[in-house]
Amino acid sequence: MKKVFVNGYGSIGSRIVQFIKDDPEIEILGIGKYSPDSKVNEAIEKGFKVFVPEKNQNAFTNFSISGNIESVLDEADLVIDASPGGHGFKNKKLFYEPRNILSIYQGGETIDGENAVSDLLFNSRVNYNDAIGKKHVMQGSCNVTGMGRILEPLRKKYGDSIKRFDVTLIRRWADIEQTEKSVPDTIELTQSPHHGEDVKSYFGKESPLFVRAIKVPTRQMHLHIMDVRFNGNSPSPDDIHDLFANEFGVAVLWAAKGTKDVREYANTMNFSFKDTNMIHIHANMTTSIDDTIQIMYSDDQTGIVIPENHMLMQAMLFEKSYDEAFNHTEKLFNMKEKKHLLEEHFAKKEN
Numbered sequence: 001m002k003k004v005f006v007n008g009y010g011s012i013g014s015r016i017v018q019f020i021k022d023d024p025e026i027e028i029l030g031i032g033k034y035s036p037d038s039k040v041n042e043a044i045e046k047g048f049k050v051f052v053p054e055k056n057q058n059a060f061t062n063f064s065i066s067g068n069i070e071s072v073l074d075e076a077d078l079v080i081d082a083s084p085g086g087h088g089f090k091n092k093k094l095f096y097e098p099r100n101i102l103s104i105y106q107g108g109e110t111i112d113g114e115n116a117v118s119d120l121l122f123n124s125r126v127n128y129n130d131a132i133g134k135k136h137v138m139q140g141s142c143n144v145t146g147m148g149r150i151l152e153p154l155r156k157k158y159g160d161s162i163k164r165f166d167v168t169l170i171r172r173w174a175d176i177e178q179t180e181k182s183v184p185d186t187i188e189l190t191q192s193p194h195h196g197e198d199v200k201s202y203f204g205k206e207s208p209l210f211v212r213a214i215k216v217p218t219r220q221m222h223l224h225i226m227d228v229r230f231n232g233n234s235p236s237p238d239d240i241h242d243l244f245a246n247e248f249g250v251a252v253l254w255a256a257k258g259t260k261d262v263r264e265y266a267n268t269m270n271f272s273f274k275d276t277n278m279i280h281i282h283a284n285m286t287t288s289i290d291d292t293i294q295i296m297y298s299d300d301q302t303g304i305v306i307p308e309n310h311m312l313m314q315a316m317l318f319e320k321s322y323d324e325a326f327n328h329t330e331k332l333f334n335m336k337e338k339k340h341l342l343e344e345h346f347a348k349k350e351n
Ligand SMILES: NC(=O)c1ccc[n+]([C@@H]2O[C@H](COP(=O)([O-])OP(=O)(O)OC[C@H]3O[C@@H](n4cnc5c(N)ncnc54)[C@H](OP(=O)(O)O)[C@@H]3O)[C@@H](O)[C@H]2O)c1
Pocket: 007, 008, 009, 010, 011, 012, 013, 032, 033, 034, 035, 036, 082, 083, 084, 085, 086, 087, 091, 106, 107, 108, 109, 140, 141, 142, 175, 301, 302, 305
């Protein structure tokens, strides 16, 4: 059985390990914690072994930790790094590369320049097969993953008849459980956002994609406002919604008033971590004007990348075909059922 270690137990690491612990094809060695806080006992209570940095072990004497990260990594076949942005690169150099371990990195890293963790930015919908045989791969961030889920089906169907994509990312400030982070009363302007370049890493540098981003004081979800311009008349809103009817990880909702409605419904339905693990096209906002389609969709920032990590893990660890990996991920995440429930609950209200 292949052994997997999850290094980092924050918003992303805690979710990844909670889902993939139920995968019978792998053994979870444990999780890496860096601060001696209440999350250590939370992880232990959930049945995970906790490992800490060797040089910091003394700080954890009041906790039942299982050893140090350096030693447990010697046993791992694959590590999922879920550290704060930029630390993944340092971990690669210090720990993963010297041990020759397969490694997955998260969206706060980069694939450009001297701090690149990989030359591949993964999106299962676009480049699943490219991850097979790779040692180090970066999972795209939540915004990049969400954009890929919309753009790939559009590109596949409409190809050269699309003239350009203009996207405004309205990003959440913090995650719901990041209570230590305050949410200031401001709209922050993001200079030179990385998201467009990240998407272009798989769509090609010359793709006509233009991205701008702001951050707003909410914890619920991101919202993307996308204008797709065509050569000639644009398709109708119904054409666009039909295109996503059978797409993995895309729900088409009509009656959600805002992002909080979606999160609250996920909570009511006991979806793990209040996550939907997908994006939600707000169909009542789709408009077709001459050559342009305007689309809005919300992006479950914490949830969307979790099934992606599971798909990526299967490509790297078992070299599975896309279909095999997809079916296995579906068993753990029940994405089809969640999509169906969301679409039913937020269905179009007939007048
Ligand atoms: N949050 C999101 O919505 C989201 C979505 C997509 C992608 N991402 C990406 O996922 C990554 C993790 O983000 P997050 O939101 O989960 O961060 P987070 O909640 O701040 O958690 C980071 C975790 O990493 C641990 N850590 C600290 N130093 C570390 C090190 N040197 N090596 C390994 N782990 C270390 C922290 O441990 P202690 O708590 O013990 O100090 C904490 O458990 C980032 O690259 C981020 O950009 C985040």
